[in-house]
Amino acid sequence: MNEREQMNIVIVGHVDHGKSTLIGRLLADTDVLPDGKLEQIKEHCRKNSREFEYAFLLDALKDEQSQGITIDSARCFFKSDKRRYLLIDAPGHIEFLKNMISGAARAESALLLIDAQEGIQENSKRHGYMLSMLGIKQVAVCVNKMDLVKYDKKVFSAIETEYTKFLSDIGITPQAFIPVSAREGDNIASSSKNLSWFTGKHVLEVLDSFAKEPLPEEKPLRMPIQGVYKFTKKGDDRRLIAGRIESGTLNVGDEVVFLPSNKRSIIKSIEEFNAPTSSFAKAGQSVSLTLQEQIYVNRGELMTRKEDVLPQVSSLLRANIFWMGKTPLSTDKRYKLKLGTTSVPVMIKSIESVLDASNLDAAKKAHVERHEVAECILECQQPIAFDLSAELASTGRFVLVDEFDIAGGGIIAQALDDKQKKARAQVFLREQKWEKGHVSMKDRAEKYSQLPTLLLLTGKTGVDKKSIAKLVEKKLFDAGRKSYFLGIGNILRGIDADITKTERDEHVRRFGEVANLLLDAGLLVVGTASDLDVDDLRLLQTINKRGETYIVHVGDPDGTHDVAHLLLDAADDHEVNALKVIEQLKLKNYIFNL
Amino acid sequence: MDKLDALESQSVYILREAYANFHNLCMLWSIGKDSTVMLWLARKAFGGHVPFPLVHIDTAYKIPEMITFRDKIAVKLGLDMVYGQNKKALANKNTFPDGKIDRIACCKTLKTEALRNTLSGEWPRYRLNHKTGKYDVDENREPYTGVIVGARADEEGSRSKERYFSPRDKTNNWDVGDQPPELWNQFKTDFAPGTHIRIHPLLDWTELDIWEYIERENIPITDLYFDKGDGKRYRSLGCYPCTNPVESTARTPKEIVEELRAGKFSRIAERSGRAQDKEDGGGLETLRRDGYM
């Protein structure tokens, strides 16, 4: 047996079809229970005059035993001659679909149980569908309780035919169909005489035949950034980029790109703790890296190699979502989308169709109810980097958070063009061709004790943003900072002389490009622009690759109010407001050391 | 990927997610093997550093070597070490060793209550002053909103149902029936004011994995786990009135690994040396709901 190999298996199926019994049986028949455990539970049953059930081995929780249903996905370990298994028992009751999903999402393969006497039930199908959405491809189906149908081959074959058809509709080819009796121990850990007409493998053999899926080393590099650490107080000057490699490989010396920011650098080292240094890392590893050129990247960015196929970047995407929320998923509410280590506010732009996973009926509906699956178009507040799930599973799926809880899971089917697509492509080329001098961004940041930042004051016309902005510029300047006021109007007659005022997008784009140059020179740019909308802000953020973008909203709510980092009251004294802005710059560590 | 490498990588991932999402984060360190491995994993995750406080609940009945070991390591690694204690119960001699209450009630008093009140900041915390080597009353009484705990799923029934990120309500309750979904390495990091999240980086480890890893990494661990000549060692650590050593001559992590794999302990539950587990038919579940680790 290979002590070092472990496979995670989830057991799913309609409630009462015998999952817990099957697991109890596997534990008992493979001899992995601690001495006395089986006897202890049998004794407990005798004392309480209850019939012994193998399921009790698993259902160790008190209230579970009294209710008689598995409410959560429990985990337990067992061993075969081949390797170690982590068995995950997923509850079959519809109420606990979120628990079934939590269990199944952790698995590499699945056993799906169907009661021979009851036949295929609603959740037999729903669970099958969820397995396909979760991307679990190795599935074996056990037709259980064969003892109740006198081990009749016909019953088994009928279920096999019907369910194979259903699975093929959702893109799953089962590895095996096995007639079993979990209670009697038929075909669990040994072949059964009662089922002599069946020539296939028993459950344990089928489990052992499941292959370990290799980690996606051959695929493009994807590493979501979990954090950028600097423990200067602990006497450590390294700036560590931390994350886990989801796919691909990386070498010291590789040029890497961070998306969506499009910042680039070269891997200087892979830092180890209590391990020999290495110049190579691959999918599955959690690593700490240092970069040759210090660039300011944040948690949430996706790192890839310049040579690899790049991920998609957009704020608009099409996805299939399964909903587990207490209230229905709707188009008029803001959710949070979490993908890799990114987290952005998101709106459901449209619900294209809603599917009942228990019978595959699709319908057009205004809401997605709990336990339904829907195809939706999502619009993120900022562009994010991702993959299509068919190409790269781990960066092609996300969860939706409603209030405080994860309430839905989604797999991305398509990246849609958002309004910034063209600008993004231009910026990509611009960055590739950008010629740098000998003074790096880090040199400038250290010399000036400031990170280049576009401080953008927005709000309706007439709230006197400019006075606040100019005061901020002046105060920063007086404190020894390199600051510069840039009103969007200032470029109207010069750089914008060839376009009309109605070409708004181009107007904003040019403003962004000018700001980007000033940021590259290391300045704190205090910009003002009126009546911007969310798309304008996204455009500016797409263009600004040289520094941070910090949005300050002044006055009554408008289109950009919700996405601002700081809200100012137009009625407040300019002095007060300017100080608030500067305070934030300090808190954010955009200015330091003076 | 090797099993230990995969476990290590996942634990490091979880620790980093915890660090990114919780401002008031701490790690419970019981001085036992599991949380000592967790401390090591934190150093792996953060370039050799531990960027959050370690909290120990001192019942005053811990095996004395545990406290010595705790302070030795804390000083050596420059850890931000904090402990909490139920001073009142101890002063009133309201404990099992004093004969006033039974074992379960004692656990509740000295561990569960002390833990709850230390985490919430209700009771004073004592923080190691690295200049004097002594513990001072900590000024920081802010509640910890993220608490990293070294629970393993294979320890006993109720723990097998835990999530990696597991919410606790205002009274530290664990609602095992209504846990949030957890999938694709996305964890519950949003929570209502007053509640907090327990984080379990070791959930997928077994006792054997822990010892194999201690051996592989050569992790410093208290020698209570090893036989020092009298044919006895501890398999699980706790308070001395309620924890008994087991008969074993294993003197190194390697010998413990062998013992667990094929020897006498391969079939005996780990906590068999702990008296309090036996008193309650439901195992640790009652205690656990109340916030006991």
Ligand SMILES: Nc1nc2c(ncn2[C@@H]2O[C@H](COP(=O)(O)OP(=O)(O)O)[C@@H](O)[C@H]2O)c(=O)[nH]1
């Ligand atoms: N006759 C018979 N009963 C079974 C078999 N497997 C399970 N059961 C019974 O079916 C009921 C539900 O089983 P359980 O394992 O709790 O189902 P779960 O809800 O899928 O976990 C229990 O009363 C079991 O004893 C079997 O193979 N044959």
